[in-house]
Amino acid sequence: GENVEQHPSTLSVQEGDSAVIKCTYSDSASNYFPWYKQELGKGPQLIIDIRSNVGEKKDQRIAVTLNKTAKHFSLHITETQPEDSAVYFCAASLTGGTSCGKLTFGQGTILTVHP
Amino acid sequence: DAGITQSPRHKVTETGTPVTLRCHQTENHRYMYWYRQDPGHGLRLIHYSYGVKDTDKGEVSDGYSVSRSKTEDFLLTLESATSSQTSVYFCAISEYADNEQFFGPGTRLTVL
Numbered sequence: 001g002e003n004v005e006q007h008p009s010t011l012s013v014q015e016g017d018s019a020v021i022k023c024t025y026s027d028s029a030s031n032y033f034p035w036y037k038q039e040l041g042k043g044p045q046l047i048i049d050i051r052s053n054v055g056e057k058k059d060q061r062i063a064v065t066l067n068k069t070a071k072h073f074s075l076h077i078t079e080t081q082p083e084d085s086a087v088y089f090c091a092a093s094l095t096g097g098t099s100c101g102k103l104t105f106g107q108g109t110i111l112t113v114h115p
Numbered sequence: 116d117a118g119i120t121q122s123p124r125h126k127v128t129e130t131g132t133p134v135t136l137r138c139h140q141t142e143n144h145r146y147m148y149w150y151r152q153d154p155g156h157g158l159r160l161i162h163y164s165y166g167v168k169d170t171d172k173g174e175v176s177d178g179y180s181v182s183r184s185k186t187e188d189f190l191l192t193l194e195s196a197t198s199s200q201t202s203v204y205f206c207a208i209s210e211y212a213d214n215e216q217f218f219g220p221g222t223r224l225t226v227l
Contacts, residue, residue: 001174006157032213043205043218044158089157095213100165101146102173103216105157 002027004092006106014114019080021109023090024072030092033066033073034103038087047088048075051095080113087111118142119219121206127225134193136222138206140186146209147189148216149173149181151202158205164189165212196226 003026013019025033031052036044050057050064050073057064061080066073077084087110091103118141128134138147146165150158150173160173162181170181178200180192193200203223207216 004157034215036218041221043207043220045218046215049215093213100163100171101209101212101214101216102148102160102163103158104174105150105159107155107157 002030002092002094002104004090004104004106006090006109008109009107010110010112012112012114013080015080015082017080019075019077019084019111019113021075021088021090021111022072023074023092023106024070025092025104026071027092027094028068028071029094032093032095033064034091034093035064035075036089036091036105038089038108040086044089077111080111082113082115085111085113119206119208119217121204121219121222123222124220125223127227128196129227130197131195134196134224134226136191136204136206136224138189138191138208138219140189140208142208142210142217143186144208144210144217145186146212146216147183148207148209149179149189149191150205150207151175151200152205152221153202161191161204196224198226200224201226 034049038044063076090106148163149161164183206219
């Protein structure tokens with residue numbers, strides 16, 4: 001089955017700096033890569049996703065890049081703010097057919113943004 | 116926020132007792148999922164459903180069973196709880212298989 005590795009496990013930055021979280025996946029057939037943000041005591045919430053036919057996607061201060069050849073994808077947060085502090089999870093999935101959208105998650109990154 | 120509720124939100128039980136967690140949605144989404152979250156493991160899929168009475172196993176299904184008798188409810192049952200099942204359990208829903216999954220608030224289960 002799919003295996004997703006996420007690094008780093010913790011990341012501490014100063015407000016205004018950029019933050020980068022990286023994930024690798026093992027199944028070359030995976031074609032959907034979402035990123036979730038989880039705040040304390042809440043369920044994960046989707047912040048951005050990318051599909052395999054796209055190399056990069058941006059939404060304001062958040063961007064995701066995908067390298068299918070190397071089987072890795074990254075989350076980039078620019079101009080970080082204290083409210084970006086949370087746990088971030090990457091995930092991978094094979095969509096289409098009978099896959100039913102089963103997500104395999106990375107281990108998570110605790111991001112702390114210091115004012 | 117997507118209309119997903121989980122009950123109970125917290126539960127403490129003893130080893131060997133049966134436990135049922137409920138996920139209820141008001142979005143009429145076809146797909147429903149149960150995950151468990153443990154430190155160092157992220158979220159792992161336990162079981163999922165792709166329609167009423169249609170369910171299948173996920174990555175960590177041993178010791179768990181599920182049922183979905185109507186679109187809005189997805190039940191997760193631990194037939195005989197063990198300490199290794201102490202975890203936070205999240206339900207998620209999705210309208211389509213390749214779409215965003217919306218997560219519920221979670222249930223914290225402690226098995227003593």
